[in-house]
Amino acid sequence: MKKKFKFIDLFAGIGGFHQAMVQLGGECVFASEIDKYAVNTYYKNYGINPNCNIRDIDEKDIPKHDVLCAGFPCQTFSKAGKRLGFNDETKGTLFFEIERILKYHKTKYIILENVRNLVSHDNGQTWETIYVHLKKIGYRLTKDPIIVSPHQLGIPQLRERVVILGIYDPENADKDLNINFEHLRTKDDNSIFDILESKKVASKYYISDYEEEVLNAWDEFYKGLKETVIGFPIWVLYFNGYYKDEKMPKWKKDFIDKNINLYHNNKEFIDKWLKKYNYLRDYPKTYWKFEWQAGGSIKSLWDGIIQVRPSGIRVKKPTCFPALVAMVQIPIIGKYKRRLTVREAARLQSFPDTFIPDSSDQQAYKQFGNAVNVDVIKMAAEALFKYKDN
Numbered sequence: 001m002k003k004k005f006k007f008i009d010l011f012a013g014i015g016g017f018h019q020a021m022v023q024l025g026g027e028c029v030f031a032s033e034i035d036k037y038a039v040n041t042y043y044k045n046y047g048i049n050p051n052c053n054i055r056d057i058d059e060k061d062i063p064k065h066d067v068l069c070a071g072f073p074c075q076t077f078s079k080a081g082k083r084l085g086f087n088d089e090t091k092g093t094l095f096f097e098i099e100r101i102l103k104y105h106k107t108k109y110i111i112l113e114n115v116r117n118l119v120s121h122d123n124g125q126t127w128e129t130i131y132v133h134l135k136k137i138g139y140r141l142t143k144d145p146i147i148v149s150p151h152q153l154g155i156p157q158l159r160e161r162v163v164i165l166g167i168y169d170p171e172n173a174d175k176d177l178n179i180n181f182e183h184l185r186t187k188d189d190n191s192i193f194d195i196l197e198s199k200k201v202a203s204k205y206y207i208s209d210y211e212e213e214v215l216n217a218w219d220e221f222y223k224g225l226k227e228t229v230i231g232f233p234i235w236v237l238y239f240n241g242y243y244k245d246e247k248m249p250k251w252k253k254d255f256i257d258k259n260i261n262l263y264h265n266n267k268e269f270i271d272k273w274l275k276k277y278n279y280l281r282d283y284p285k286t287y288w289k290f291e292w293q294a295g296g297s298i299k300s301l302w303d304g305i306i307q308v309r310p311s312g313i314r315v316k317k318p319t320c321f322p323a324l325v326a327m328v329q330i331p332i333i334g335k336y337k338r339r340l341t342v343r344e345a346a347r348l349q350s351f352p353d354t355f356i357p358d359s360s361d362q363q364a365y366k367q368f369g370n371a372v373n374v375d376v377i378k379m380a381a382e383a384l385f386k387y388k389d390n
């Protein structure tokens with residue numbers, strides 16, 4: 001079948017954009033990535049070797065294309081400009097690499113992706129600079145960055161990202177594009193059970209007896225309280241107020257006061273609990289802090305999503321996984337007492353089950369955690385390709 005359009009994949013990672021573009025009939029004519037593990041995964045899946053630093057590529061050597069895709073790192077322009085002694089505020093940043101390619105190729109469509117806080121980054125200067133520079137080349141853009149998350153498409157992952165869509169149209173560059181995805185689903189319309197593997201998963205994904213023991217202790221704690229909704233982190237160290245110091249910032253004093261109140265409201269039960277579990281002293285400090293972020297929606301920690309973070313244990317409703325990040329925080333599915341598998345991580349990012357992940361779980365989680373959600377990009381690209389002013 002003849003391909004409908006050609007695209008390039010910059011900062012390609014493992015090809016979230018690649019997946020979306022190919023599903024829409026695109027052909028990849030150039031990709032660039034410097035991480036050797038991501039390069040390897042990309043090659044294994046698409047037969048294209050993206051191994052090159054985009055800074056070393058002459059724009060004239062990039063083949064002609066209709067769509068430029070890039071999930072580029074977010075950097076502060078002014079500081080980078082000053083530090084590197086450039087007058088132009090984008091020189092030296094990775095956005096500049098995109099800018100110089102666009103200046104030369106005048107690519108018809110652009111799809112850029114970035115973290116949610118690009119909007120507020122450097123007091124809004126980062127978005128403003130991107131907007132002004134792309135307009136100057138001749139791109140029509142949306143006035144504000146588009147914020148979109150897979151949960152809006154029924155995928156149980158809350159991962160808000162900025163997507164920047166542009167059409168090369170120098171005569172109308174001053175006219176904003178009118179595209180947004182605000183009308184879609186909300187987080188609570190989703191269920192994490194929709195993407196789980198149905199077969200029994202490898203034993204390495206199950207939590208250890210040790211983890212189960214400490215999570216059971218916290219489950220007992222939650223169930224023993226008079227309160228069901230707790231809007232602040234619980235920290236066993238703070239129950240007796242010992243650490244409160246008048247010089248602390250107000251938020252911290254409030255947080256300690258709330259812990260003291262909780263303790264006094266439930267003193268008899270908590271004293272017994274602390275004694276039974278030796279004040280959690282036999283466990284690392286990671287387990288001393290507990291955040292219940294599931295409101296009154298579930299009755300037990302084992303009905304929720306559990307994250308064992310360096311800063312404590314967190315329990316959430318089983319509607320949406322938090323955005324995938326590094327390996328250490330891979331969420332636990334309470335009901336099955338196991339962590340999300342690599343295949344499930346792939347599904348959260350809408351990669352097909354035929355995708356071959358990195359053979360190291362650690363790399364694979366990291367790569368999916370860095371990737372764009374395929375279905376989000378597909379939806380955004382479809383809206384862009386068929387865009388008409390109304």
Ligand SMILES: C[S@@+](CC[C@H](N)C(=O)[O-])C[C@H]1O[C@@H](n2cnc3c(N)ncnc32)[C@H](O)[C@@H]1O
Nearest residue numbers: 011013014015016033034035053054071371372
């Ligand atoms: C946020 S990730 C993008 C992931 C990608 N969108 C995906 O779906 O997998 C950014 C990527 O840019 C790559 N990168 C950073 N600097 C680069 C450079 N100078 N040239 C090429 N790739 C670079 C990083 O290795 C990283 O994999």
